[in-house]
Amino acid sequence: MTITQAKHVPLVAVIGATGIQGTSVIKALSESGKGYRVRGFSRDITKAAAEAVEKLGVEMVEINLVVENKEAVYKAFAGANYAFLVTNFWEHMSPEKELSEGKMLVDAANAAGVKGIIWSGLPPVKKISSGKNTNVVHCDNKTLIAEYGRASGIPFVDIQAGFYASNLVGYFPLLAKQPDGTYALTCPVKPTTIFPVIDMENDYGLYVRRVLEMSVFPDGLELYTSGEDITAEEMARQLSQVTERKVIFKQITTEEFTKNFAAVGVPLGVATDAAAGFWEFFNEFGYYGGRSTISSRExxxxxxxxxxxxxxxxxxxxxxAALK
Known part of the structure; x- marks a missing residue:
């Protein structure tokens, strides 16, 4: 059954309906044999991505999900049975803004009387590292919002995002051309470090669908997403095979990564704390702090x-060709 407008099926409110995660959620629900109504939120419902989602049967709502627009945000959730919530730190890189907006989304879903919230979280870096890594705000903000959501009394599930496979071709400066014309996958981690790599656009929504289709909404559940757990050096080897170019793994320092990250427009303070700090954590404790992703994929x-x-x-x- 595709997405429908039938009143007897649950209405799922999806934040970021035209973003990577929201699109993935909608795709997974549209593939289900069960019926869903879906209400998608976007700042601009005239753009091509919004129109494509709407063609799937999604009710699109044009709204800016900021605290200053709180009243409209609350109205947008009215009637929803479930809510998929996500915040985008990298859009503005303000910890305070992300935290206040994330809490507002929980409050809006609560006011609507939803039966369950599915939250797009990240590993609790400060907790896993026992306070050693304290500045990885883009992760620990997600943890604070998750704690706020659980305290709200609404059944709450935290589906933590794995390492985006698309990081290699997008915003993060992970691939580099070498002086001899070959290429390197560059990260400040050991070659044997395991990455929980996931094709977010295609697969993240499967986890959301899994939760929604359980016989009872699994309050308190945490899922650790990945399509495959793979070492850094194995990723480089597979890139060589697929691209038919020589690609090696090159371990760099966190200082080098910070410099590269700042070079693509990230403020130096954010590059140091949110990015380099995370790699230090990742290298020592593992992306999910040693927790397996196998059961989450079941x-x-x-x-x-x-x-x-x-x-x-x-x-x-x-x-x-675009690499320098």
């Missing part, structure tokens, strides 16, 4: 894509 509606399967769909000639 019960998905279909098998998630491997890193190689993701890589085969990337236009590498164009991506590599």
């Amino acid at each position: 019960g998905l509606a279909r098998t998630s894509r491997t890193f190689a399967e993701f890589a085969k769909g990337v236009p590498w000639s164009k991506v590599l």
Whole structure:
């Protein structure tokens, strides 16, 4: 059954309906044999991505999810049975803004009387590291919002986002061209460090669908998403195979990564704390603090894509040509 407007099926409110995660959630629900109504939120419902989602049967609501727009935000959730909530730190890079907006979304869902909230979280870095890594705000803000959501009394599930496979071709400066014309996957971690890599756009929504289709909404559940757990050096090896170019893994320092990150427009303070601080944590404790992703993948509606399967769909000639 595709997404429907039938009143007898649950209405799922989806934040960021035209973003990577929201699109993935809507895609997964549209593939389900069960019926869903979906209300998608976007700042601009005239853009192509919003129109594409609307064609799937989604009710699109144009709204800016900021605290200054609180009254309209509350109204936008009215009638929802479930809510998928996500915040985007990298859009504004303000910890205070993210925290206040995340709490507002929980409050709005609560006021609407939803039966359950599904939150897009990240690993609790400060907790896992026992206070050693304290400045990774883009992760620990998500943890604070999750704690706020659990304290609200609404059944609450935290689906933590794994390492985006698309980081290799997008915003993060992870691939570099070498002086000899070859390429390197550059990260400040050991070659044997395991990445819980996930094709977010195709597979993250499967976890949300899994939760919604459980016989009882699993209050308190945490899921750790990945399509495949793979080492850094194995990713480089598979990139060599797929691109038919020599790609090696190169371990760099956190200082080098911070410099590279700041070079793409990230403020130096954010690059140091949110980015380099996370890599230090990742290198020592593991992305999920040593927690396995295997049980989280159990019960998905279909098998998630491997890193190689993701890589085969990337236009590498164009991506590599753009590297300096």
